[in-house]
Amino acid sequence: MSTKTESGAAEPRIHPITPYIRMDRMPHIWCPTCGIGTVVKCFATALGRSKLDLDKVSVVSGIGCTGRVAGYVRMDSFHSTHGRALPFATGLKLGRPELTVAVISGDGDLIGIGGNHFIHAARRNMDLLVILVNNFIYGMTGGQNAPTTPLGARSSTMPFGNFERPFNLPHLAATCGATYVARWTSMHTAQMTRTFTEALKRKGFRFVEVVAPCSTLYARLNKLGTGLDLMTYYRDNFEIQNKADTRTLDLEFQGKIICGKFVDEERPTFLEAMETHYRGVLGEKYVPMPPEGGMLHGQD
Amino acid sequence: MRAHYLEAAGVRTVPADPRGVLTGTHYLDGDFACGEGAMAAGCRFVAGYPITPSTEVVERIGRRFPTVGGIFIQMEDELASMAAVVGGSWSGTKSMTVTSGPGFSLMMENIGLAAMMEAPCVIVDVQRAGPSTGLPTMVGQGDMMQARWGSHGDYGVIALSPRSPQEAFDLTIDAFNLSEIYRVPVLLMMDECVGHMTEKVVIPPADRIEVVPRRLTRQAPARYRPYRAGANLVPEMVRAGDGYRFHTTGLTHDERGYPAMNVATQEALVRRLVEKLRHNVDRILRIEEDGTEGADVVVVSYGITSRVAQLGVELARRQGAKVGTLRLVVCWPFPEARIRELAGRVKAFVVPEINFGQMVLEVERCAAGKAAAIGIPHAGGGVHDPEEICRTILGAAR
Numbered sequence: 001m002s003t004k005t006e007s008g009a010a011e012p013r014i015h016p017i018t019p020y021i022r023m024d025r026m027p028h029i030w031c032p033t034c035g036i037g038t039v040v041k042c043f044a045t046a047l048g049r050s051k052l053d054l055d056k057v058s059v060v061s062g063i064g065c066t067g068r069v070a071g072y073v074r075m076d077s078f079h080s081t082h083g084r085a086l087p088f089a090t091g092l093k094l095g096r097p098e099l100t101v102a103v104i105s106g107d108g109d110l111i112g113i114g115g116n117h118f119i120h121a122a123r124r125n126m127d128l129l130v131i132l133v134n135n136f137i138y139g140m141t142g143g144q145n146a147p148t149t150p151l152g153a154r155s156s157t158m159p160f161g162n163f164e165r166p167f168n169l170p171h172l173a174a175t176c177g178a179t180y181v182a183r184w185t186s187m188h189t190a191q192m193t194r195t196f197t198e199a200l201k202r203k204g205f206r207f208v209e210v211v212a213p214c215s216t217l218y219a220r221l222n223k224l225g226t227g228l229d230l231m232t233y234y235r236d237n238f239e240i241q242n243k244a245d246t247r248t249l250d251l252e253f254q255g256k257i258i259c260g261k262f263v264d265e266e267r268p269t270f271l272e273a274m275e276t277h278y279r280g281v282l283g284e285k286y287v288p289m290p291p292e293g294g295m296l297h298g299q300d
Numbered sequence: 301m302r303a304h305y306l307e308a309a310g311v312r313t314v315p316a317d318p319r320g321v322l323t324g325t326h327y328l329d330g331d332f333a334c335g336e337g338a339m340a341a342g343c344r345f346v347a348g349y350p351i352t353p354s355t356e357v358v359e360r361i362g363r364r365f366p367t368v369g370g371i372f373i374q375m376e377d378e379l380a381s382m383a384a385v386v387g388g389s390w391s392g393t394k395s396m397t398v399t400s401g402p403g404f405s406l407m408m409e410n411i412g413l414a415a416m417m418e419a420p421c422v423i424v425d426v427q428r429a430g431p432s433t434g435l436p437t438m439v440g441q442g443d444m445m446q447a448r449w450g451s452h453g454d455y456g457v458i459a460l461s462p463r464s465p466q467e468a469f470d471l472t473i474d475a476f477n478l479s480e481i482y483r484v485p486v487l488l489m490m491d492e493c494v495g496h497m498t499e500k501v502v503i504p505p506a507d508r509i510e511v512v513p514r515r516l517t518r519q520a521p522a523r524y525r526p527y528r529a530g531a532n533l534v535p536e537m538v539r540a541g542d543g544y545r546f547h548t549t550g551l552t553h554d555e556r557g558y559p560a561m562n563v564a565t566q567e568a569l570v571r572r573l574v575e576k577l578r579h580n581v582d583r584i585l586r587i588e589e590d591g592t593e594g595a596d597v598v599v600v601s602y603g604i605t606s607r608v609a610q611l612g613v614e615l616a617r618r619q620g621a622k623v624g625t626l627r628l629v630v631c632w633p634f635p636e637a638r639i640r641e642l643a644g645r646v647k648a649f650v651v652p653e654i655n656f657g658q659m660v661l662e663v664e665r666c667a668a669g670k671a672a673a674i675g676i677p678h679a680g681g682g683v684h685d686p687e688e689i690c691r692t693i694l695g696a697a698r
Binding site: 022024025054055060071074075076077078079080081083084086088090091092093095096098099116117120270274278282285286287289290292294295296 | 314317347366373375376377379381384385391392409410511514539541546556
């Protein structure tokens with residue numbers, strides 16, 4: 001395939017994010033109008049802008065629709081178990097500290113079954129970029145209720161509407177110790193890309209929630225129309241409030257979506273705190289883990 | 301002399317990193333000795349959650365790791381510990397976790413992931429009496445079948461069972477080496493008695509300890525296929541950060557490591573996961589026999605029970621019984637062929653174990669009716685009475 005450029009010369013048609021994607025795995029499994037692909041595109045663009053050495057970037061996912069991201073990015077990528085992306089990524093990072101490790105997974109995975117790991121990884125300020133795609137339900141298994149399903153919204157296991165109070169994710173992350181917290185919708189591609197680019201350069205536990213449409217299940221169960229209707233809803237109901245008090249960030253059913261960057265502060269990461277502490281108490285006796293990992297000398 | 305399993309596998313070894321080796325003669329409990337063994341084997345990442353009676357292993361590591369270049373992290377639970385170990389393994393750093401029964405149950409999820417991803421790692425289970433919370437501070441051997449079958453689906457593991465603090469040291473090194481050779485999770489099935497028993501432990505000089513390093517592929521990234529296996533059915537490995545841009549998943553996957561949801565890929569993958577241990581079984585098996593030639597009865601045991609059984613055997617021999625012993629050093633894979641062979645010559649196997657009959661089922665299966673398989677159950681919390689073992693031997697010999 002080729003296309004004529006202005007100069008008239010034929011150039012191969014390569015999408016700008018092709019170098020970041022396993023093209024041999026296309027087409028992907030996501031439904032039309034699903035927001036996850038948009039998040040992947042923004043993440044890939046941010047990686048390009050970050051100028052990071054992609055050989056040293058790893059992506060870890062859990063299970064679910066967003067859990068499939070790891071299978072499509074052309075980096076060292078790990079599709080782990082349900083809910084365990086964060087501890088898996090923790091082991092990967094600590095075993096080779098020079099790696100940049102991103103966790104990309106869904107709300108059910110990171111907050112439902114993986115909630116305990118989420119609060120502890122944030123508490124430790126583990127050096128991970130965590131991108132959570134929030135589609136308000138369990139998509140892969142058929143639209144069941146999630147800890148993010150808004151009050152009153154229908155899910156396949158709450159056909160009469162959800163009565164459990166959902167999490168306010170930016171608030172949860174911030175109160176547990178995340179040092180970078182932001183939220184966008186999948187409509188905000190430019191903002192999301194800028195946030196990812198900035199977050200890739202930060203250290204510590206960086207959390208970005210992306211509200212994304214699931215037209216196949218969430219929208220259908222709640223009679224919200226098509227994917228385009230959901231994007232229209234985002235457009236008409238988002239509000240940017242950088243530095244907003246995270247207590248005010250609850251998401252109500254078809255209500256206002258407050259977006260922006262809420263937290264951006266510095267606190268020693270797990271590895272930095274460990275280094276400082278052991279250097280202080282052990283002095284010369286302290287032997288740090290080498291950045292390239294703890295493989296034995298003489299290994300090849 | 302080079303260990304049989306190293307010789308048989310024909311792998312290259314390197315001397316241990318002297319920084320992790322506490323050369324000398326020590327008075328250590330099994331848990332501490334296990335921790336020292338891990339450091340000697342090159343383990344530099346440990347994720348764990350405290351649980352009696354295994355805590356001394358991670359306490360030892362927590363104290364020593366900052367001086368040997370290792371990282372210990374106390375995770376929020378055993379699910380996280382085991383997941384972190386699989387992640388740690390893919391970083392190229394040798395990784396381990398330590399637990400007991402209740403935690404072992406929680407680890408099954410990601411032990412399955414390690415088996416599916418073929419991530420070398422070591423899991424230490426200092427067994428206590430179950431089920432559930434059971435007797436937290438007291439001995440059991442009730443996790444032996446869980447070790448083999450605990451995670452869902454079909455896969456293979458290697459399990460070793462030390463009988464002394466010295467073996468807790470030695471077999472921990474072997475566990476790491478075996479996990480690197482066969483790319484399987486290796487389970488060190490200790491028990492509370494061995495874990496808390498204090499004895500002499502000799503730690504050799506570092507250059508006398510053979511360590512199997514992570515065996516990274518030499519293929520160029522463009523040619524490399526993460527799950528293409530060679531003759532011994534074990535694929536060549538890579539680690540994150542070396543430019544291979546590989547993918548690995550717990551889903552059924554093809555040679556590229558890509559998910560492939562079909563029967564043919566499932567058949568090829570799971571068959572290989574199972575066959576890679578069957579194919580190499582003679583290189584892995586390790587048993588110790590004494591007096592089995594011409595015996596009427598053979599006592600099969602492992603861990604602390606093998607030491608108690610020794611007393612029972614001596615009592616029976618004094619009363620004229622022709623009795624031999626067979627100790628499982630490697631419990632999984634099980635020495636099927638040897639039990640079959642002995643079954644044609646002996647009247648009975650006697651199998652004392654601190655559970656209500658687990659490894660005896662394997663003995664019975666392999667004996668296939670040619671010899672009796674008589675279990676001596678013990679609910680846990682203590683060890684057998686050697687007199688009872690003697691009585692059972694005498695009864696079986698009649």
